[in-house]
Amino acid sequence: MKKLLKQKVLIPILALTILLTGSAFKTFNNDFFEIAKQIEIFTTLFKELNMNYVDETNPGDLMDNAIKNMLNELDPYTKFYNEQDVEAERIKRTGDYTGVGAHVKILKEKLVIIEPYKGYPADKAGLKAGDEIIEIDGQLVANYKEDAGNLLKGVPNSSAEITYVRQGKTAKTTVKRSEIEIDAVPHFSMINETTGYIVLTKFNQKTSQQTAYALKDLKAQGAKNIILDLRGNPGGLLSEAVNVVNLFVPKGQLVVTTKSKVKKYNRTYYTKNEPIDTEIPLVVLINGSSASASEIVSGTIQDLDRGVIVGSRSFGKGLVQRSKAMTYGTQLKVTISRYYTPSGRCIQALDYWNKDKKGNAVRVKQKDYNVFKTKNGRQVFDGGGVFPDEALENTKNSTITKAVLSSQTIFDFATKYYYNNTNITNINDWKLTDSDFKEFKTFLNTTEFSFETETEKSLNKVLEIAKTENLDDDIQRDYNTLIQNLNQSKIKALDDNKSQLMSLLSDEIIKRYVYREGLYEYYKLHNNEIKKATEILENPTKYKRYLN
Template sequence: MKTILKRKILIPIFAIAILFTGTAFKTANNNFFEIAKQIEIFTTLFKELNMNYVDETNPADLMDNAIKNMLNELDPYTQFYNEQDVEAERIKRTGDYTGIGASIKTLKDRLLVIEPYKGYPADKAGLKAGDEIINVDGQNVADYKDDAGNLLKGTPNSSTKVTYIRQGKKSSTTIKRSEIEIDAVPHFSMVNETTGYIVLKKFNEKASQQTGYALKDLKAQGAKSIILDLRSNPGGLLSEAVNVVNLFVPKGQLVVTTKSKVKKYNRTYYTKRDPIDTEIPVVVLINGRSASASEIVSGTLQDLDRGVIVGARSFGKGLVQRPKKLTYGTQLKVTISRYYTPSGRCIQALDYWNKDEKGNAVRVKQKDYNAFKTRNGRKVFDGGGVVPDEALDYSKNSAITTAILNNQSVFDYATKYYYMHPNIEDINKWKLTDADFINFKNYLKKTGFSFETETEKSFAKAAEIAKTENLDEDIKRDYNALIENLNNSKLKAIDENKSQLMSLLSDEIIKRYVYREGLYDYYKIHNAEIKKATEILNNTSRYRKYLN
């Protein structure tokens, strides 16, 4: 074993030596000695640790953890990918894979079905959102050390037997895997006689082709205006963002510029194709989870005064990553540059190079934003995501809404609601009632939902300091009163965010009955953001006023 271990250690050392011999001296700013010194320290430590530690070690796991913890000091987008991670990234990029056809969340001891895709194997086998998979082909998920989600993957037409828990009852089913194709555009249709609606959910390799097809089809159906829905679109390929913009602007238009410390990564991206329509009015919907490529599209169309942006401030990711192949099938996805929209702004919201005392990235303060101008002279700003031309309060997640979502309370309540109401006659006429909202609040209370505000954290810290200064008896009474008032304030905040919470609950519940496809049809009738977009597009003078 020692011989094998030495070989594992020596191979990277030789590789590093070759790397430095070939490239290090070509880079003027490269601190060769310091890097070489730190590598030597680490390899020596790694060898001694694995050879001498009292228990048997797993060198691969130790190295994987060491690399990932090192990268945690940088931004969250610079990541090391082992062989399994590389495959997962390929799936994101292409949108194709072989599996059971469901969105799965890996928990500590089980796999949670988030959403079965209509017509795919998991759906055909009877799995539903909220099912907890505990065993795959005889392998207990709780005992599986790696990502248990990989247990569900396999070759086309192969079968897998899963055991799951639904509403406390254990069941089993056999699923026949198939090739899964994830559309970038899962839905497009007419909202009314003149307005087309396109949902673009991710910027994989199909994004611009499918968006272009949808745009042409809607125009053929009579669309005189377009709503492009980028809400909760996390981004993807920069090139596809450029191509989507190209559908609406002429060939040769600057879309995005990237700037890096490495000169070869400094690039300008222009549209290269003939557009489909440069005149059709466009409203782009965004929210706080619209990021990266979504922000390139919305930010560029805003800078060029080519579309009206509606919703809530976007996430604010102005960083560009590039994959770098490493040895043994692994990769490094590294942040190489910042991107800038045509007006010259970078919308990066978090400063990962300046962190607070807890190690969290600092958000760029509004006073530090810089103003830029669109083609028509409108003011736009950097530093905090894309700010909509029409900002809607109900599109913005509050602190308590975010906490409720992160706690999975909306998802879990939707599961509970579905099994309490197994049949709904007409989903497009269905609405949650005030009584349902009261039930949801009771559910939050019953399940022990709680979250700690920044104010509470500050008060707790002050209380601890007070104890060391022997002031606790004088302060304790006031402190308890403050905490009680804060708790009352949080309860009040749930009521104040009722409309948004009702909307989030409705979205999750509707998918249980009519899948995601049915949700988009429901949106066209009930969704407030789509109603606002339609209202803007129906009033030509109002639409033009936003852009001038």
């Protein structure tokens, strides 16, 4: 038994040693001794732990946890991927896979349909957002130790027998798997006779090709202006960001520079192709969830004064990752460099190399932002994402909004609303009411939603200290009063952010009736950012004023 265990231990150790004694040592000669020393300490510890621990150990799980905890000390983008994770990354990069055609997610230890894609197998089989999948091909999801979502993938035309729960009732359906193509540009259309609208949701291998097709098609329909919607786009391939910028700027233009401690990663990226249109007025929409490649596009367009940026400050991810193939089909995605837009700014918002007492990355303070100049001499800043030229306050996520978003409440309320309002036929004429918002606040109180302010955290700390000093009797009364007042402030905070919360609720509810495609059509009629963008584009004098 010990011999078998020893073999299991030595295999990952050998793999790790080979990995770290290869190219890493060539790059970091100065650290040779320290790296070798730490490898020897770790391998000795790993061997002794597995051979001598009182209970049976799982070397694979221990190693997996050790690696992931080590990487957690760096930044959230440097990750280790096992074989299943590698496949998920491939899907993100290419946009193609074989499955049922639905976004699924583990919510509160349950496998839930987040969004069925219109016209794909899950949709055809009648599955809807909010359905909890409890069994797939006889395999109980609750007993499945790996990612249960992988059970939905398989060979094209194979069938998946699915048991699910909807509104407390159990049902079954059969879904025939098919090849799924995830579009980078899920929607483009004309907003009015002169303005075209392109939604770009991710930067995969199809992004620039699909964006180019949309731009050409809209111009053929008579578009004299373009709105490029990057809201909620988390980024992806840097090369595709360069190619998207290239659609609007001349060949040979600097787009982005990467800088690293490893010389080979210091690169400059220029546009390589002939553009489609360098003159057409352009507005780019961004928000707090626009990150990475989205920020390269919006930041470069801003630096070159090629278009007007509208919305709220972007996420602020100025780091570049590269995937490194490792042994046994695993991968390491490692942050290799920072990127800089044409003006020379890096928009990284969080400093992962300096953390607070709780281990959280420190946000770059506004007083530490540096000033840069656009092509026309306008001031832009680094350190906190891309700041829009036209900032819309109601699009900026407040603390309470972020807390609500991080919970499941908006999704669950949308599910509840959909099944309680099955008679809605024309979604474009629909609108959430004050009564609906009041119902949402009541719904919040019935869930596990909790929102602890920094003030509460400080008060709790004071009370704990008071208890150790036997001063808590009098302080407890004042504490209770303060907490009661804070709870009232939280209720007020919901009302103060009513407009934004109503918008988020509307987006989730609309998708239940008319899918994501219908949501974009709804945006064209009702969305504030699109209205502002259209207003800017329809006034050439105002448009030019932003850029000068």
